[in-house]
Amino acid sequence: MVGARQFDEQEVIAIALDVFWHKGLHDATMQDLASATGVQRGSLYNAYGDKEAIFLRAFDRYAEQFLASAGEALAHGDALTRLRTFLDMIVTNMTSGSPPRGCLTTRTALDAAISGDDVRARVLQLLARLERLIADALTAAPGKDAARDAGRLARIVVTFTRGLAVMERAGYSRKQLKDAAATFADAIAGDA
Amino acid sequence: MVGARQFDEQEVIAIALDVFWHKGLHDATMQDLASATGVQRGSLYNAYGDKEAIFLRAFDRYAEQFLASAGEALAHGDALTRLRTFLDMIVTNMTSGSPPRGCLTTRTALDAAISGDDVRARVLQLLARLERLIADALTAAPGKDAARDAGRLARIVVTFTRGLAVMERAGYSRKQLKDAAATFADAIAGDA
DNA sequence: TTCATTCTTGACATCATCGTCAAGTTTGAC
DNA sequence: GTCAAACTTGACGATGATGTCAAGAATGAA
Numbered sequence: 001m002v003g004a005r006q007f008d009e010q011e012v013i014a015i016a017l018d019v020f021w022h023k024g025l026h027d028a029t030m031q032d033l034a035s036a037t038g039v040q041r042g043s044l045y046n047a048y049g050d051k052e053a054i055f056l057r058a059f060d061r062y063a064e065q066f067l068a069s070a071g072e073a074l075a076h077g078d079a080l081t082r083l084r085t086f087l088d089m090i091v092t093n094m095t096s097g098s099p100p101r102g103c104l105t106t107r108t109a110l111d112a113a114i115s116g117d118d119v120r121a122r123v124l125q126l127l128a129r130l131e132r133l134i135a136d137a138l139t140a141a142p143g144k145d146a147a148r149d150a151g152r153l154a155r156i157v158v159t160f161t162r163g164l165a166v167m168e169r170a171g172y173s174r175k176q177l178k179d180a181a182a183t184f185a186d187a188i189a190g191d192a
Numbered sequence: 193m194v195g196a197r198q199f200d201e202q203e204v205i206a207i208a209l210d211v212f213w214h215k216g217l218h219d220a221t222m223q224d225l226a227s228a229t230g231v232q233r234g235s236l237y238n239a240y241g242d243k244e245a246i247f248l249r250a251f252d253r254y255a256e257q258f259l260a261s262a263g264e265a266l267a268h269g270d271a272l273t274r275l276r277t278f279l280d281m282i283v284t285n286m287t288s289g290s291p292p293r294g295c296l297t298t299r300t301a302l303d304a305a306i307s308g309d310d311v312r313a314r315v316l317q318l319l320a321r322l323e324r325l326i327a328d329a330l331t332a333a334p335g336k337d338a339a340r341d342a343g344r345l346a347r348i349v350v351t352f353t354r355g356l357a358v359m360e361r362a363g364y365s366r367k368q369l370k371d372a373a374a375t376f377a378d379a380i381a382g383d384a
Numbered sequence: 385t386t387c388a389t390t391c392t393t394g395a396c397a398t399c400a401t402c403g404t405c406a407a408g409t410t411t412g413a414c
Numbered sequence: 415g416t417c418a419a420a421c422t423t424g425a426c427g428a429t430g431a432t433g434t435c436a437a438g439a440a441t442g443a444a
Contacts, residue, residue, distance in 0.1 A: 003422090042404085102305075106358050180348050183348050195442085196441055234393060
């Protein structure tokens, strides 16, 4: 390999992820990425081809981080505890940063109509993996009938988390979101 | 009044609503609006000022239509029936059109960071009105304890509907969304 | 019918982004 | 050290969107 790359790819992708997280795939420009990473636009085109290619790498990084966090949050306690911990993590995650960065998956899903097939597929894939993770956690939880309908429950949990992401963008505070999440968890997994 | 307007304002706003519904505030251009309405760009600027002003009018129209539909759907039956009917209406609404147009409120909320204060305020206002509508409907429903925590329940119902809108964008079918909605309604208002 | 007012039209300047490229620079293999 | 390959840089042209404007057309009041 001659004429080696002048920048650290891992670092560039990590920074790109941050840019996309705050601005979204659609609104982040190559210039935004160039400024944030300190790598010229031309170099980014040369190295990755286009913005979507960079996004896919960043999104993959994000997906792994996200699923890892979800897995941890869902690992301990009974069904209600797992759900509460998980939702808490979700809300904390989307209300972090200044300004709060929201949820990248949700933002990307909303732009699905104007995104490439690859992007759409990644979003669906992440949602599916998350759903499975939740279903498994509910099934594995000690307690009575938590495992019954774990699949169906997992889907509405995923759906509800997407709703939280929208409410965050609409302007609801971390506290309001956590309250709503707690109400939801109780209604779904609480001892009725 | 001299030099009368050459187009029907109601009709222009109705068509603009359709354009915004399919493309979103951010992605719809003045040219899109001009083409769809048959009114020249210059005339639209002259009549309304800018794109956001047109959007606000269209959104107001949308909000009234939407709340009227929600009110009807929530008017009859016990709490579970009202919730089911309402969620069904929501899903049908967002999966109508070709291509499906999704949910304008959700789309707009996601773009909140790059929208004006007026737009943000309208979104919040609509969500708040919807929440009150649902809370009132749950309170008014015949049956046992439906009215208990109606406010809290209404908020998670609103949140869940936002989640449905995201899942629709992600690619879930009308049937999948209705299934999820039914699961949610049962879990929230069903006889535990 | 006249005429001031308002609307309409098409063109214009501006701006931001995109994707490409030729020239220059850096790098590692030999 | 030499050199070809790969990367970097800054500039370029194309595109599409925005908002403005002057000139012309249409309208209704008097």
